[in-house]
Amino acid sequence: MSLANGLSYLAIPGPSVMPERVLRAMHRSAPNIYHGELPELVPGIVERLKTVARTSAHVAMYITNGHGAWEAAAANVFSPGDLVLVLATGRFAEGWADIARAMGVETEILDYGKCDTIDLDQVRDRLRADDGRIKAIMVVQTDTSTGIRNDIAALRAVIDETGHDALFMVDCMASLGCDRFEMDAWGVDVMIAGSQKGLMTPPGLGFVYFSDKADRARETARCVTHYWDWRPRVDPDYFYRYFDGTAPTHHLYGLDEAIRMIEEEGLENVWTRHAALAQAIWAAFDHWGSGGPLEINITDPALRSHSVTALRVGSDKATALRQWCETKAGLTLGIGLGMAEPGAPEWHNFFRIGHMGHVNAQMILGALATIEAGLKAVELPHTSGGIERAAAVIADLA
Numbered sequence: 435m436s437l438a439n440g441l442s443y444l445a446i447p448g449p450s451v452m453p454e455r456v457l458r459a460m461h462r463s464a465p466n467i468y469h470g471e472l473p474e475l476v477p478g479i480v481e482r483l484k485t486v487a488r489t490s491a492h493v494a495m496y497i498t499n500g501h502g503a504w505e506a507a508a509a510n511v512f513s514p515g516d517l518v519l520v521l522a523t524g525r526f527a528e529g530w531a532d533i534a535r536a537m538g539v540e541t542e543i544l545d546y547g548k549c550d551t552i553d554l555d556q557v558r559d560r561l562r563a564d565d566g567r568i569k570a571i572m573v574v575q576t577d578t579s580t581g582i583r584n585d586i587a588a589l590r591a592v593i594d595e596t597g598h599d600a601l602f603m604v605d606c607m608a609s610l611g612c613d614r615f616e617m618d619a620w621g622v623d624v625m626i627a628g629s630q631k632g633l634m635t636p637p638g639l640g641f642v643y644f645s646d647k648a649d650r651a652r653e654t655a656r657c658v659t660h661y662w663d664w665r666p667r668v669d670p671d672y673f674y675r676y677f678d679g680t681a682p683t684h685h686l687y688g689l690d691e692a693i694r695m696i697e698e699e700g701l702e703n704v705w706t707r708h709a710a711l712a713q714a715i716w717a718a719f720d721h722w723g724s725g726g727p728l729e730i731n732i733t734d735p736a737l738r739s740h741s742v743t744a745l746r747v748g749s750d751k752a753t754a755l756r757q758w759c760e761t762k763a764g765l766t767l768g769i770g771l772g773m774a775e776p777g778a779p780e781w782h783n784f785f786r787i788g789h790m791g792h793v794n795a796q797m798i799l800g801a802l803a804t805i806e807a808g809l810k811a812v813e814l815p816h817t818s819g820g821i822e823r824a825a826a827v828i829a830d831l832a
């Protein structure tokens with residue numbers, strides 16, 4: 435029997451759940467892109483996007499996904515032969531590095547594996563030893579494959595200690611609108627994000643935030659092309675230059691509404707909600723895993739993302755669990771990403787749960803109770819009662 439009919443929950447780490455309000459804002463006929471409501475809406479969206487990242491820097495918008503935002507960011511600051519220091523804590527920093535390398539940029543990767551954060555001492559030593567070649571440092575705030583959350587402020591402090599003037603480039607695809615991020619206070623020069631995670635809007639919009647210092651690098655960057663150039667997009671003489679062509683009309687209506695929802699709740703409250711829900715999730719998994727093979731990939735709670743949790747189950751039963759939750763109960767969990775090669779037997783040992791954007795206590799408690807049922811149904815070894823731990827956290831924090 436299946437009990438999946440009803441409201442489903444897509445608990446993968448992007449695209450995230452779309453609020454009814456966002457869907458309704460998008461459900462309309464096409465607007466005029468030359469004058470009127472839509473062109474008038476866009477400058478305000480740009481300003482409000484800055485608020486979400488706590489910055490007064492520039493924001494260039496692109497019709498693209500995260501990969502396109504990666505490419506846009508790299509194209510505007512690099513020339514072939516430049517050296518970039520990549521601090522890798524999972525699959526996503528590697529992905530950004532691949533894109534830079536394809537442009538002829540040299541990438542030096544400090545790899546911290548799949549369960550750990552950046553070694554700040556090593557970064558300090560590497561920057562001190564640099565002979566002025568490192569043009570930029572690229573890092574991911576929340577790595578969506580491992581569930582790690584890197585301390586961006588601490589990294590900035592280390593860069594400052596060394597006096598190195600490398601550009602500080604941060605991928606906030608999975609953390610903007612979920613985890614605290616303070617672009618100006620943390621001295622970030624380039625930040626990338628997209629519409630489809632914490633911003634609760636369908637995939638299709640990529641954002642590149644950049645400081646004046648980054649824009650000075652744009653002056654000499656030879657990787658930049660007409661389409662990816664961020665300059666016309668932040669200072670357009672005609673409306674079409676915001677997107678170098680037709681604007682993503684309906685995405686803009688959706689994004690406008692999504693940002694309004696964040697504004698109504700308050701950014702600090704949005705962050706606090708994500709933190710509280712994450713604690714409930716950890717409480718459940720830590721209990722289920724006590725004395726058994728199931729475990730959260732990141733051991734130290736201080737290093738865990740508040741928007742995505744990666745799990746290792748110690749056997750090939752993660753796939754069965756995901757399938758059970760989806761087909762029997764209407765809960766879609768994320769595949770393990772970057773933890774094992776696709777096709778290898780170990781690929782089935784991992785899964786993730788996305789808890790970003792439009793999520794609340796009843797959704798998380800429902801998802802966790804479903805997972806506990808699934809653990810029993812597929813006979814994945816666990817200590818019963820994790821859902822009670824999660825309920826206690828919610829009762830305590832709400």
Ligand SMILES: *Cc1c(COP(=O)(O)O)cnc(C)c1O
Pocket residue numbers: 448499500501502526574576577578605606607608628637
């Ligand atoms: C989702 C994600 C990306 C890539 O986004 P796509 O839209 O899949 O190209 C990049 N970085 C991080 C941290 C992400 O979570």
